[in-house]
Amino acid sequence: MRSRSQVASSIASLASVNSPCEKCNIAEMSLCHALSCDDLKQLSAISSSVEIGKGVTIINEQDPANYLFNVTAGSVKLYKLLPDGRRQMTGFLFPGDFLGIAMNDCYAYSAESLEDTRLCRFSRTKLEELLKILPHLENRLLNMVSNELVLAQDQMLLLGRKTAKEKVCSFLLSLSKRTQSKTDHAQNISLPMGRSDIGDYLGLTTETVSRTLTNLKKAGIISIPATGVLEITNMQELTDFAEGLD
């Protein structure tokens, strides 16, 4: 994987690596989960692995949705823009997460890598054909999309009704839960995104995110041992703050 950072080049320009499923170590949490060995071979046949550096645009809002992706390594940010440039993050993706949901055959959001990232790419038309003959796969997809919808509704509650402090605490907590479920370290969180990415995810400005984090540091609830890493030192208080219990 390239270590050099790339600025806003397009996924179209990227050569795909042809060593899919064998190399992929996250099958148990991705789309491929719950498929028989035979089914997996069929899915493998229509997928290809793509490796990209940091800051690469994966898809653009409104572009024709020809591909779907599964993140297999690294992380990705999803966002929507208003005509004047205001931005709303709709999600951060980590290994196992899915990307490329569309409406009217066009992507509903843009996606960009936050660090060196590996993706598993599927042609939409081929995947749809495969769905017709692999009911397990369609069921898996339905479960993944339903879960995303539930999380989206939690995010609506956050954006519409929580204070800055509650927003930041909820965000750290959700990152912690995700991390916990995969590596069992609830305390140490990786923060591959910048402050302004976080702000655009929470409906806040960079400055407010920064101020809120320093307040949490001063209160002894978190610490930031290095850039891109955050440690939760008082999980109970963080949890309470996230729900407005303070």
Added chain:
Amino acid sequence: MRSRSQVASSIASLASVNSPCEKCNIAEMSLCHALSCDDLKQLSAISSSVEIGKGVTIINEQDPANYLFNVTAGSVKLYKLLPDGRRQMTGFLFPGDFLGIAMNDCYAYSAESLEDTRLCRFSRTKLEELLKILPHLENRLLNMVSNELVLAQDQMLLLGRKTAKEKVCSFLLSLSKRTQSKTDHAQNISLPMGRSDIGDYLGLTTETVSRTLTNLKKAGIISIPATGVLEITNMQELTDFAEGLD
């Protein structure tokens, strides 16, 4: 259908009427859409019709998700609560819409009728069994949930980054689009929900919604001929305002 208004009684106390699919005139936009006649019979066998008055709680957040519902007449509001009572609407449902998505077998939101309403009710376990043998149905469900997810992401953009005026205009526009697709009258919108419901949907207070509406009236963009009805008199400006183009 009862015309008397009921206050917050439970769906559990309601007798179901046993005249499902024949009576239902919205099959072309509901879950049942795209099913063969035979498939429809199987679906009909596990569904029952429920009629309720205004202000009836249909489901409660965190309750075990034993049923799924399809709205066949009337309208419904969906919402989530914070411990201190702050509320976020996650959606308004109209005939054809679906309700009951869950995570960990519990409902992710509460639902309450906005007026006299008819619902088509499915047992979750029975529906899941049926999904295994009716791939069309699962595909239909996947499309419905995917569409909901796209709309949820639009709502995140609204909640996180739009001004009060843009929020209200976007809301009226989305109601108008929904109405248009079903009766072709883009101009006249039915507003079965109260101002504070709208506020909780848009992340605003009742007062701000009211003030914003009066401003739009004074600007000649909308008019309110009767309570519960709203007319769009300048669609172009409303559309521009919704995206911040003013």
Added chain:
DNA sequence: GTTGGTCTTTGATGTAGGTCAATTTGACGC
């Protein structure tokens, strides 16, 4: 038609978080 209750509108005032403007810190290349 009158009454009681709820919902909506309007006005006056307050504040959380945004905006603008420096610093400070950190990452990377040489």
Added chain:
DNA sequence: GCGTCAAATTGACCTACATCAAAGACCAAC
């Protein structure tokens, strides 16, 4: 180590919307 550039932090000030309070409109029951 040093210089450069971008990102993060901090401070001073401002504003969009919330909050508080009161008056008006609607609707159902009698």
